[in-house]
């Protein structure tokens with residue numbers, strides 16, 4: 377905890393939050409952000425004229441300001457920011473990059489508050505429950521802090537205690553955020569093609585789950601069960617008698633953080649092996665158990681002195697249904713064969729893409745990406761590159777990836793990053809091969825074909841079909857194109873008809889005005905008010921010209937239809 381993060385610096389750091397104060401603080405942030413975004417799009421707001429560099433610089437400064445304000449606004453926003461940092465499909469890359477640096481460097485709360493929460497939740501004072509209790513926390517985060525203690529029966533435990541007043545703060549903040557989501561949803565520019573209400577609901581669900589330690593305890597138990605036959609993975613046991621929704625008592629399992637590369641080496645551990653185990657443990661969760669750690673930042677994985685992996689923090693877990701892993705493989709094959717259509721179809725079936733009426737542009741973007749970035753052999757692809765490319769496609773499109781999908785991509789990239797830090801030659805795809813092969817062969821032991829051979833075989837199959845049946849493929853492509861085209865032509869036609877209709881309406885208005893003005897001019901003239909009559913005639917003439925122009929335009933429209 378740095379000195380600059382003193383308790384006084386944070387207005388949110390208290391037990392009793394004022395709804396009005398939060399309302400003002402949060403909306404002030406939103407309004408400043410909206411003004412900034414509005415100015416971004418106005419070339420006159422750039423001193424010395426608009427340039428791409430100035431625009432990029434502004435975005436970057438804005439992103440840093442958003443990150444700092446989120447930290448100032450407290451736990452809800454720190455968590456929301458961390459969630460948003462996985463959503464490169466929704467937010468500009470500068471924002472995502474800054475938000476991923478959002479760490480909860482926040483002050484710890486006092487030992488007196490810890491005592492009070494334990495007394496309230498477990499019904500007895502610390503002294504009666506534990507034979508030792510370290511008043512200085514091992515770690516302090518935005519939602520809670522961890523203290524080391526010892527049970528009366530002798531076991532060493534790590535106790536996670538929730539920040540006081542968190543439920544109240546979440547209730548107030550999430551209500552205000554609902555209003556903000558509603559505002560953005562109904563905004564003519566920012567609401568179009570974006571499901572802000574859906575994003576809000578998703579955030580709410582994840583945040584409430586994260587502060588229910590009973591839920592976290594259950595997740596830890598499931599995770600532990602899934603790994604019970606693996607002696608190289610350790611998951612802390614939950615002491616349910618000392619656990620409540622705000623207090624989680626776990627078996628104490630110390631370790632060296634997986635990202636402390638030098639410390640691992642100093643302890644005589646094999647960095648290459650740890651990198652491989654990390655990836656394997658994750659693939660096991662994802663592809664075999666279907667229950668995975670959705671927040672695998674390096675702080676949540678440690679290595680014991682015996683070399684086994686230790687997982688902490690089960691507040692955010694993802695679930696993947698059984699049929700999904702086959703679909704994941706289908707996507708992988710689509711990518712390997714550079715088949716945009718197959719990738720799009722499998723992503724739709726995965727629920728990673730929501731079908732829109734005209735999938736043509738999406739398919740074309742995917743195909744473009746496959747044609748352009750797949751110049752390296754499949755094995756040499758990096759997960760981070762693949763996910764960056766996918767996000768680039770998704771950003772600005774009227775669809776979004778479901779949270780589970782972005783969590784998986786994020787987890788893969790994180791593990792790839794940590795893996796490369798541990799072992800510069802580490803290749804995630806290499807580790808994934810046997811898992812993928814097992815799924816492809818439905819658990820049958822594969823023959824001596826490697827994963828890449830299998831991909832090659834499928835690709836060869838595809839190209840021989842292409843050679844044998846050029847006619848059919850061509851006609852299929854033609855049909856596809858015609859499908860796109862028809863949708864586009866129809867939309868242009870209806871667009872024209874609508875424009876013509878509004879033109880006709882405008883013409884009627886002009887005609888009415890001209891008649892009214894001519895009538896007024898005549899009455900004025902008859903009554904001897906010549907000058908005023910002339911002015912009115914002038915206005916009627918201008919309107920007359922406008923009407924003639926409009927009629928000519930409508931005539932052009934008619935010829936086009």
Ligand SMILES: Nc1ncnc2c1ncn2[C@@H]1O[C@H](COP(=O)(O)OP(=O)(O)OP(=O)(O)O)[C@@H](O)[C@H]1O
Pocket residue numbers: 480514515517518519520521522534536612626627628629630631675676688689690691
């Ligand atoms: N069972 C345990 N044994 C030893 N140390 C632990 C244990 N559980 C947690 N810790 C330590 O406390 C730290 C924080 O734990 P955890 O990540 O569960 O807290 P958190 O409040 O959810 O933090 P985050 O903001 O990262 O989600 C861990 O990184 C680890 O160093």
